[in-house]
Amino acid sequence: MRLINILVLSAALAVIAAPVFHSAATDTKCACAFAAADQAQEAKVEPAPAETPTADSSVVLYRVMGVVLIVWFGLAFFLFMLDRRVAALENEMRQRG
Amino acid sequence: MTPARSSSAAGVYGLGSDIIRNLRKDFRVEFRSRFALNIAVSFAAIVTIAMSLTAGGAPFPAAVQSILLWTVIFFSAMNGLSHIFVREEDQATALFLRVSVTTDSIFISKSIFNQVFMMILLIVITPLFVFFLQVNVIHIAFFILSVAAGGIAIAAATTILAAMVAKAGGKGSLFTIISFPVLLPILWVSINSTTGALRQTAPSYDNPVFLLAFSGFISVISFLLFRSVWLED
Amino acid sequence: MSIKTIALKSVYILMPATILLAFLWAPPAAILGDSSRIMYFHVPLAWVSILAFIVSGILSVAYLADKKGRFHGLVETSYNSAVIGFVFTILTVITGSIWAKISWGVFWNWDPRETSIVIVLIIYIAYFSLQGALAGNENRGRIGSSYLVIAMITLPFFAFLVPRIYPSLHPDPIINKDRTVHLDAAMLTTLLVAILSFSLLYAYILFLMKRITTLKKRIGDYHAAD
Numbered sequence: 257m258r259l260i261n262i263l264v265l266s267a268a269l270a271v272i273a274a275p276v277f278h279s280a281a282t283d284t285k286c287a288c289a290f291a292a293a294d295q296a297q298e299a300k301v302e303p304a305p306a307e308t309p310t311a312d313s314s315v316v317l318y319r320v321m322g323v324v325l326i327v328w329f330g331l332a333f334f335l336f337m338l339d340r341r342v343a344a345l346e347n348e349m350r351q352r353g
Numbered sequence: 354m355t356p357a358r359s360s361s362a363a364g365v366y367g368l369g370s371d372i373i374r375n376l377r378k379d380f381r382v383e384f385r386s387r388f389a390l391n392i393a394v395s396f397a398a399i400v401t402i403a404m405s406l407t408a409g410g411a412p413f414p415a416a417v418q419s420i421l422l423w424t425v426i427f428f429s430a431m432n433g434l435s436h437i438f439v440r441e442e443d444q445a446t447a448l449f450l451r452v453s454v455t456t457d458s459i460f461i462s463k464s465i466f467n468q469v470f471m472m473i474l475l476i477v478i479t480p481l482f483v484f485f486l487q488v489n490v491i492h493i494a495f496f497i498l499s500v501a502a503g504g505i506a507i508a509a510a511t512t513i514l515a516a517m518v519a520k521a522g523g524k525g526s527l528f529t530i531i532s533f534p535v536l537l538p539i540l541w542v543s544i545n546s547t548t549g550a551l552r553q554t555a556p557s558y559d560n561p562v563f564l565l566a567f568s569g570f571i572s573v574i575s576f577l578l579f580r581s582v583w584l585e586d
Numbered sequence: 587m588s589i590k591t592i593a594l595k596s597v598y599i600l601m602p603a604t605i606l607l608a609f610l611w612a613p614p615a616a617i618l619g620d621s622s623r624i625m626y627f628h629v630p631l632a633w634v635s636i637l638a639f640i641v642s643g644i645l646s647v648a649y650l651a652d653k654k655g656r657f658h659g660l661v662e663t664s665y666n667s668a669v670i671g672f673v674f675t676i677l678t679v680i681t682g683s684i685w686a687k688i689s690w691g692v693f694w695n696w697d698p699r700e701t702s703i704v705i706v707l708i709i710y711i712a713y714f715s716l717q718g719a720l721a722g723n724e725n726r727g728r729i730g731s732s733y734l735v736i737a738m739i740t741l742p743f744f745a746f747l748v749p750r751i752y753p754s755l756h757p758d759p760i761i762n763k764d765r766t767v768h769l770d771a772a773m774l775t776t777l778l779v780a781i782l783s784f785s786l787l788y789a790y791i792l793f794l795m796k797r798i799t800t801l802k803k804r805i806g807d808y809h810a811a812d
Contacts, residue, residue, distance in 0.1 A: 317609060320609070324605050328601055336598070520723060521723070534740065538744060585725055
């Protein structure tokens with residue numbers, strides 16, 4: 257089990273390492289060019305999402321907010337129950353001395 | 354903590370003689386079997402030859418060459434450098450060492466051993482790599498300096514990590530995993546540095562200087578922390 | 587209820603408030619549009635990851651310096667902080683890649699901050715691997731703390747190295763000039779509230795874990811006394 261963990265992790269590290277090493281050795285110039293290309297691409301994309309908040313986008317916004325709120329309430333419920341249980345255990349410990 | 358024999362009574366002389374005694378013992382034990390060195394060197398040779406073979410003799414660009422060089426050095430080092438402490442735990446001599454010799458002298462002698470080990474490894478790997486992968490080294494002195502500085506930094510950073518791994522039972526690739534974040538800046542700078550040596554433009558001496566400064570810094574920190582890794586309650 | 591408890595439990599109110607502020611009150615950013623609202627979650631998550639990492643490191647140093655054992659539970663708290671930090675770091679990476687996909691068109695491009703968060707992630711992974719391998723060892727705490735200290739002192743070197751090698755696409759202070767998005771008062775307030783509530787969430791979970799660790803220890807003592 258543990259060995260498998262370590263193997264998976266080392267594979268992940270190798271995957272992560274390759275591009276880091278690669279970009280380390282390429283020149284700053286290359287990286288700049290990459291960034292510049294990226295920005296150029298972005299500039300092309302920029303005019304596309306014209307920011308006019310239509311009714312449609314605000315519906316999406318409310319939906320996303322609903323999902324986030326549900327996630328938070330789930331987490332909050334879990335934390336709250338955990339807190340109560342720990343408090344109960346603490347009380348028990350205190351009573352036993 | 355185990356009361357280690359104090360070296361302050363004998364002063365610096367005592368520490369020095371302890372270190373020399375440890376080193377002599379370590380080298381004798383290591384070169385009796387040459388276990389770690391054989392494995393590390395054969396690994397490096399196999400990987401280098403495999404890369405050269407599969408590339409079919411086509412020369413790589415300078416950046417790729419230095420990435421491959423440091424990948425080979427990194428993994429060969431990971432095969433051998435933890436051996437110095439893992440062996441002590443395996444052969445159950447760690448306890449004896451802990452009681453009989455001061456902690457400081459153990460750390461100093463083990464890191465000197467690792468430095469020597471790393472240098473031997475580099476002396477074997479680098480010419481082999483240059484020979485098989487048709488590396489065209491333009492600034493030879495700078496190339497040697499970068500490789501040596503990188504090696505010193507790797508050996509300096511991993512000595513204390515080897516002691517930690519030995520405590521954890523020397524399990525497989527754990528050493529590689531825990532060394533990776535610490536060695537990442539070293540590899541990064543070393544790759545840049547050797548790439549500079551393979552290019553026409555005059556290389557900048559920032560990188561080797563950074564590597565040497567880093568190895569000094571990490572050696573000092575390791576020296577301070579070694580006591581809490583090595584001694585047991 | 588003590589002031590500490592009230593402060594920690596106020597996260598139950600502050601967090602929904604943050605969500606409402608982020609989605610309803612704060613105006614959308616000029617160019618990024620509504621997608622910029624992920625900022626109110628991404629930035630606090632990143633802040634807490636770094637905070638947890640620093641707390642973990644400081645507690646490790648304190649534990650190693652505290653030879654006489656005057657303080658209890660330093661290693662355990664350090665480890666717990668690292669666990670929380672690890673989760674927050676993963677969440678930071680996820681929210682960050684989503685935002686990067688929306689605004690830069692790619693999920694990942696080794697931007698300096700992305701690189702540094704990945705290095706923090708690798709350090710966490712290595713630390714947990716070491717802790718796992720040391721299970722049952724009496725010196726686990728000391729070895730783990732030493733490793734964390736060594737890994738942490740390499741981070742300033744990255745801070746020195748990374749910007750020299752990569753140009754940043756990340757907004758410089760928070761949103762950069764050439765993107766012509768500046769935080770107006772409402773956005774800034776929302777962001778600060780979000781940072782506060784995420785920090786409180788971190789503190790709340792950390793204290794909860796601390797209480798559980800204390801309970802565990804006391805149960806252990808109880809059994810040892812039998």
